[in-house]
Amino acid sequence: MSGIATVSVAATASSVPDYTISIGPGLLDDGALLAASLRGRHALLVSDANVAPLYAQRVEAALRAARPGLALSRWVMPAGEQEKTLTRFGEVLDALAALGATRDASVIALGGGVVGDLAGFAAACWMRGIDVVQVPTSLLAMVDSSVGGKTAVDLPTGKNLAGAFHPPRAVVADTTALRSLPPRELRAGLAEVVKYGAIATSLKPDDGAFLDWLEQHADALLGCDDAVLAEAIARCCRFKAAVVARDPFERGDRALLNFGHTFGHAIETEQGYAGTIGDGLNHGEAVAVGMVLAAGLSSALGLADASAGDRLRSLLQRLGLPVTIPDGLDPLALLARMRLDKKADAAGLRFILWDGRGGASVVSGVADDAVLAVLRGETAHA
């Protein structure tokens, strides 16, 4: 991998801070970069049981060298979506208390999206808000979850139901960390990459050719080609940085980033978040299925051609991602789960639907029958 890319999140709302996403090889050892965003004397490194043994010591050594006197401690959780809970959230707060973290302390989230969301939420709540530095190690976290400030834990009743908007003070993505990522987790990250491609013409900056590029580079992405992955990460971060800069609290077009998620989150919840250690779908896989279902719903409602989802489905399949609802899930139960989707309001469900050509929009008033028909596979292209 060559070079370091930086993407700025230059917020338009005065209440939201600007920050920089640094992407490149070797950044986990860049103590100056990591320490540059630490304001106070205390830092808590939060990680999980897969990532900590691989990378925590390196990050700590780099930080200690760059910032002698830093009171740095480590809190490690078991890996997996089933651990993104209020219980673990409370444990992070306890670790901050044990550290004696003052209001200028920082949380350093070293891991995938589970660690990032949980640690970010704890940072949002400790003393009503301290800094979090996101140090993503999974592809999904580099392209999506470390950027934009959505933090949360899951509840048994629904995904990310308790959370806060809490933008990071910085994002530091060391692309060489992807070399240890299990192939299944690489593919999960590619699902969110495809999401940007699917809705690219509705996202600014206009990078409508991104889906073509993904099709051309699918094999290189799957093969973990350093340069191709680094380019994909930077392009996704540019999409996300732009949308969250203008709509940090999802009052407008940020909601488009939820393409595939109304269905996907329902699947994850209904499976008890068993995607990492059980036999369920993980987040990226559920979003892959969800995007195909959303494409089917778009066609069924006449918003896209009947065959619009074919291209999306075949790219996801090429990337080794699932495109159908796992056996045994009850359509009515999935529909009930969707009622707690955060885009829903008193008037009912809202879906991110698309035109099959890169354009997406938020659509309200979709009849339950139409959703159920897609969930039951009764529409031609669901």
Ligand SMILES: NC(=O)c1ccc[n+]([C@@H]2O[C@H](COP(=O)([O-])OP(=O)(O)OC[C@H]3O[C@@H](n4cnc5c(N)ncnc54)[C@H](O)[C@@H]3O)[C@@H](O)[C@H]2O)c1
């Ligand atoms: N906040 C947001 O905007 C946002 C966006 C997208 C997804 N998310 C959330 O992110 C989570 C999914 O993130 P994820 O896919 O990273 O899952 P994850 O955090 O569970 O990581 C996936 C697996 O890979 C392991 N891992 C991570 N980096 C590794 C590395 N470099 N080497 C070896 N193993 C590594 C982890 O230990 C875990 O077992 C979900 O909870 C989802 O809701 C949040």
Ligand SMILES: O=C(O)C(=O)C[C@@H](O)[C@H](O)[C@H](O)COP(=O)(O)O
């Ligand atoms: O950043 C966003 O906005 C997203 O929607 C990104 C999604 O990929 C991510 O999964 C997010 O956590 C979903 O948010 P939620 O509000 O639907 O819980």
Ligand SMILES: [Zn+2]
């Ligand atoms: Zn997502």
